[in-house]
Amino acid sequence: MINKYGQRSIINITDLSVEEIDHLIEVADDIVANPTEYQDICAHKKLATLFFEPSTRTRLSFTSAMMELGGNVLGFDDAGSSSATKGESVADTTIMVGCYADIIAMRHPKEGAPLVAAQKTRVPIINAGDGGHFHPTQTLTDLLTIHRKKGEFGNFTIGFCGDLKFGRTVHSLITALLRYDNIKFVLISPPELKLPDYMKEIMREQGVGFEEYERLEDAMPSLDILYMTRVQKERFFNEEDYIRLRDSYILTLDKLKPAKEDMIIMHPLPRVNEIAIEVDDDPRACYFFQALCGKHIRMALILYLLGLK
Numbered sequence: 001m002i003n004k005y006g007q008r009s010i011i012n013i014t015d016l017s018v019e020e021i022d023h024l025i026e027v028a029d030d031i032v033a034n035p036t037e038y039q040d041i042c043a044h045k046k047l048a049t050l051f052f053e054p055s056t057r058t059r060l061s062f063t064s065a066m067m068e069l070g071g072n073v074l075g076f077d078d079a080g081s082s083s084a085t086k087g088e089s090v091a092d093t094t095i096m097v098g099c100y101a102d103i104i105a106m107r108h109p110k111e112g113a114p115l116v117a118a119q120k121t122r123v124p125i126i127n128a129g130d131g132g133h134f135h136p137t138q139t140l141t142d143l144l145t146i147h148r149k150k151g152e153f154g155n156f157t158i159g160f161c162g163d164l165k166f167g168r169t170v171h172s173l174i175t176a177l178l179r180y181d182n183i184k185f186v187l188i189s190p191p192e193l194k195l196p197d198y199m200k201e202i203m204r205e206q207g208v209g210f211e212e213y214e215r216l217e218d219a220m221p222s223l224d225i226l227y228m229t230r231v232q233k234e235r236f237f238n239e240e241d242y243i244r245l246r247d248s249y250i251l252t253l254d255k256l257k258p259a260k261e262d263m264i265i266m267h268p269l270p271r272v273n274e275i276a277i278e279v280d281d282d283p284r285a286c287y288f289f290q291a292l293c294g295k296h297i298r299m300a301l302i303l304y305l306l307g308l309k
């Protein structure tokens, strides 16, 4: 989105065109090929990480991305240590931080908070996850992982498994993949955690079909990509439901037996119980590689939004 000052921010993955995503992927690959060319490119630039909700990977990957570009990082990782506790609005916090930093990455438990903030600032805001809504940089991470492992966006069947109701990474990635051709979508979840109707409606409107399963075993043989997710405990209204559903799927080596040899297993992490540790050594497991891709693509995005690449 672009605000009244002409400032661009990334709130949803659709704020980036398919061509821009291709460009970011190229830059991410160039960063790996020519790291020294990038090590000082953000010297004297500052990234603020405003995390009103806990995060390890996303915050640290933004921090590490900016450090590898030679820039500096400031911010907070807990709303309790910000002036939000004094009653300051998110918009005010962001305008103020825009006086101290060149770019802001924001995570917030409330859907829409980064969008509200982005309307008021003179520096780019990157949505680092807003409630159950969007998570565009995880989607860029996922796209880079798919590109590096599969070589193209198309001609594959992707299965999303677990908490498809609250999982924002699932909603964002499906939204992104809808812009490409020849992708088959398979949705695997317990009935209580199905993909929200509004997402299914978007798929139907675009003429994109999908299959739904309750048992992972039934879907496994057809998949080229298996995207596992954690049951999102923090978005449940009662603990009993969470406890009943949290172990709906546990991927083991045994369950992988009918899977394709070249299927890739993705997970945005953190994993709780949904992938057994024994799977980590299977060549199809690529969730830690995915975390590495997250740093490269965030480096590319920071450079792009700062007009440096």
Ligand code: NCD
Pocket (backbone or CB within 6 Å): 057, 058, 129, 135, 138, 168, 169, 229, 230, 268, 269, 270
């Ligand atoms: C995801 C998130 O925050 O939505 N994690 C991440 O960004 N790496 C997935 C999750 O928390 O389950």
